[in-house]
Amino acid sequence: MFDYDKWQEIFETIRKHKLRTFLTALGVWWGIFMLVILMGAGSGLENGVVSQFGSHARNSMYVWTQRTTKPYAGLPAGRYTQLRDDDIQAIEDRFGNMVEYISPRLFVPSGEISYGLNKGAFSVRGETPDLRFIEAIVIVEGRFVNEIDMAQKRKSICIGRRVRDVLFEEEDPLGKYIRINGAEYQVVGVFRTDQSDEEDVKESEETIFMPLTTAQQVTNRPGEVAWFVCTVNPKYRVAELEEGIKDVIRERHKIHPEDPQGVRSNNVEEEFRQIMGLFTGIRILVWIVGIGSLLAGIIGVGNVMLIIVKERTKEIGIRKALGATPTSIISMILMESVFLTFIAGYLGLLASTGMIALLKAFIGDGGAFFSNPQVNLGAALGAMFILVLAGALTGLVPAIQAANIEPVQALKDE
Amino acid sequence: MIKLENIRKSYTTGFNTLEVLKGIDLEILEGEFVSIMGSSGSGKSTLLNILGILDAYDQGNYYLGDILVKNLSQTQAARLRNQHLGFVFQSFNLLAFKSAWENVALPLYYQKIPRAERRERALKYLDRVGLLDWADHLPTQLSGGQQQRVAIARSLITQPRMILADEPTGALDSVTSHEIIKLFKEVNEEGITVVLVTHEHDIAEMTNRTIFLKDGLIDLE
Numbered sequence: 001m002f003d004y005d006k007w008q009e010i011f012e013t014i015r016k017h018k019l020r021t022f023l024t025a026l027g028v029w030w031g032i033f034m035l036v037i038l039m040g041a042g043s044g045l046e047n048g049v050v051s052q053f054g055s056h057a058r059n060s061m062y063v064w065t066q067r068t069t070k071p072y073a074g075l076p077a078g079r080y081t082q083l084r085d086d087d088i089q090a091i092e093d094r095f096g097n098m099v100e101y102i103s104p105r106l107f108v109p110s111g112e113i114s115y116g117l118n119k120g121a122f123s124v125r126g127e128t129p130d131l132r133f134i135e136a137i138v139i140v141e142g143r144f145v146n147e148i149d150m151a152q153k154r155k156s157i158c159i160g161r162r163v164r165d166v167l168f169e170e171e172d173p174l175g176k177y178i179r180i181n182g183a184e185y186q187v188v189g190v191f192r193t194d195q196s197d198e199e200d201v202k203e204s205e206e207t208i209f210m211p212l213t214t215a216q217q218v219t220n221r222p223g224e225v226a227w228f229v230c231t232v233n234p235k236y237r238v239a240e241l242e243e244g245i246k247d248v249i250r251e252r253h254k255i256h257p258e259d260p261q262g263v264r265s266n267n268v269e270e271e272f273r274q275i276m277g278l279f280t281g282i283r284i285l286v287w288i289v290g291i292g293s294l295l296a297g298i299i300g301v302g303n304v305m306l307i308i309v310k311e312r313t314k315e316i317g318i319r320k321a322l323g324a325t326p327t328s329i330i331s332m333i334l335m336e337s338v339f340l341t342f343i344a345g346y347l348g349l350l351a352s353t354g355m356i357a358l359l360k361a362f363i364g365d366g367g368a369f370f371s372n373p374q375v376n377l378g379a380a381l382g383a384m385f386i387l388v389l390a391g392a393l394t395g396l397v398p399a400i401q402a403a404n405i406e407p408v409q410a411l412k413d414e
Numbered sequence: 415m416i417k418l419e420n421i422r423k424s425y426t427t428g429f430n431t432l433e434v435l436k437g438i439d440l441e442i443l444e445g446e447f448v449s450i451m452g453s454s455g456s457g458k459s460t461l462l463n464i465l466g467i468l469d470a471y472d473q474g475n476y477y478l479g480d481i482l483v484k485n486l487s488q489t490q491a492a493r494l495r496n497q498h499l500g501f502v503f504q505s506f507n508l509l510a511f512k513s514a515w516e517n518v519a520l521p522l523y524y525q526k527i528p529r530a531e532r533r534e535r536a537l538k539y540l541d542r543v544g545l546l547d548w549a550d551h552l553p554t555q556l557s558g559g560q561q562q563r564v565a566i567a568r569s570l571i572t573q574p575r576m577i578l579a580d581e582p583t584g585a586l587d588s589v590t591s592h593e594i595i596k597l598f599k600e601v602n603e604e605g606i607t608v609v610l611v612t613h614e615h616d617i618a619e620m621t622n623r624t625i626f627l628k629d630g631l632i633d634l635e
């Protein structure tokens with residue numbers, strides 16, 4: 001199979017025709033290079049934005065109430081309503097297992113928080129155990145707030161990693177007591193969060209969680225809830241339940257069903273869906289531009305091959321006079337073009353993946369809107385294959401013609 | 415060696431058909447040294463190309479040895495040229511990007527002879543035409559006479575039965591021309607048939623036999 005002599009002949013020809021080699025190679029190189037860079041940029045953008053969502057449940061929504069803007073049932077506009085535990089219970093009763101997890105929340109205003117001589121300011125929230133399944137919370141030590149803590153309104157807290165670092169430094173925090181608003185709370189766990197943005201991570205790891213019931217007690221807001229977050233059963237879309245859930249609250253608090261302000265929600269799933277839709281658009285654009293540059297590459301290679309074969313008609317005539325068969329002529333031209341386009345494509349692949357690796361090294365995984373650019377190797381190889389094939393095919397037609405005309409005709413060619 | 419029977423050949427350009435060869439009967443024996451003369455456009459090159467299987471003819475029969483050269487495939491024609499014929503052209507027709515020895519060795523490439531042996535044999539033939547020291551030069555670095563010697567070495571390397579030369583001295587001065595013809599004479603003396611086309615009488619006189627073409631027919635010998 002490997003005909004050393006033939007390859008030697010091909011290398012010689014390539015080595016001695018640097019310009020035309022360069023021209024052929026450039027088209028292929030550029031086509032591959034552009035395609036891969038585009039794909040990398042597209043995926044980098046996508047990964048960047050997707051990781052913004054972290055491991056937050058994507059089928060979730062946040063719900064809260066605001067001042068009403070419409071009078072209803074004899075009540076005036078401009079009322080404040082307060083979400084309560086029984087609202088949550090009512091939603092659970094109404095929707096059953098259509099709602100997967102539901103986690104009401106209450107903020108605990110706090111001043112300086114201290115452990116021994118170490119002090120810091122952190123956000124303190126009352127949460128239910130289900131929160132863990134909704135937000136990107138990973139327990140690194142101990143445990144999260146549990147049902148027993150809830151039932152007994154225990155002063156148990158789960159602290160973020162940064163809280164631990166500030167208050168405990170190297171010390172083991174589990175079982176220790178820290179002081180919040182003058183009261184002692186026992187640390188039962190440490191958590192971290194999975195998010196792409198370092199600022200987000202910092203913020204969420206500077207949080208302290210306590211049982212919702214405890215929070216309600218210490219803030220003297222029994223039964224009250226600031227807002228809640230819930231996820232829906234994967235069989236449903238959030239949008240399908242969104243209004244129904246809000247209607248329950250509207251009914252219970254006598255808010256006008258058409259009031260745009262009374263009950264508000266933030267549908268994470270829909271947001272995610274929209275962004276993913278945007279990326280479908282970007283991906284299509286990448287493919288169109290990519291295929292465009294591929295096409296330009298193909299046309300370029302085809303043109304150069306045509307010129308090359310034309311330019312070589314005389315050479316072909318000489319070779320034929322000396323005993324070259326049409327097959328040997330065609331295979332010579334084909335092998336040359338395939339070899340050239342392949343090497344050029346390979347170099348384009350190397351250059352572009354190198355460039356992307358460089359980009360990755362500079363931007364890294366931490367970039368807010370651009371992270372971990374990737375190349376779909378299959379697509380890149382496919383593109384290369386198409387280019388090699390195009391070079392071969394466009395060279396083939398004139399090669400066959402040149403190889404089959406009478407040698408005199410070819411020799412006459414000036 | 416060669417036998418032509420009523421060979422006809424015409425070219426059609428547009429609506430005009432030009433009959434170039436109108437029935438050539440010719441026999442050339444093994445080891446002959448033949449020149450073909452005739453006015454410009456009389457069909458000398460056409461005849462030589464047919465002899466060299468570089469071009470097809472319309473009618474008649476051409477026997478090369480005992481092979482009837484007719485309706486051959488390109489591949490068969492290539493084999494015959496490679497094994498039995500050597501060519502020398504007016505414009506040398508060397509490959510510009512190959513060195514002298516590589517040009518000489520090219521016919522052997524199509525016989526699948528290994529490179530080392532090709533080189534060895536090419537050097538032998540370059541030595542023979544007095545250009546051993548120029549083996550690694552490119553054609554552009556050689557004079558016209560030297561290029562033609564390289565071409566002759568190339569035509570000899572496969573040890574063909576017949577050398578066909580179309581105005582091999584057409585682009586050379588008279589001194590160089592005579593050296594080239596002397597070379598052909600030596601080749602012929604080894605028993606290889608040589609057929610050359612020429613315009614010059616003194617060159618034709620150095621051959622053993624001269625064929626005159628006129629209006630597509632052999633005029634006289």
Ligand SMILES: Nc1ncnc2c1ncn2[C@@H]1O[C@H](COP(=O)(O)OP(=O)(O)OP(=O)(O)O)[C@@H](O)[C@H]1O
Nearest residue numbers: 425426427434452453454455456457458459460461
């Ligand atoms: N491919 C072709 N198509 C059309 N006409 C052709 C072709 N080749 C040759 N002719 C014509 O055939 C005639 C003979 O051409 P040929 O080359 O055999 O002449 P020649 O005797 O070699 O002439 P010269 O001495 O000028 O080389 C010429 O009139 C030429 O114009």
Ligand SMILES: [Mg+2]
Nearest residue numbers: 458459460580
């Ligand atoms: Mg002529």
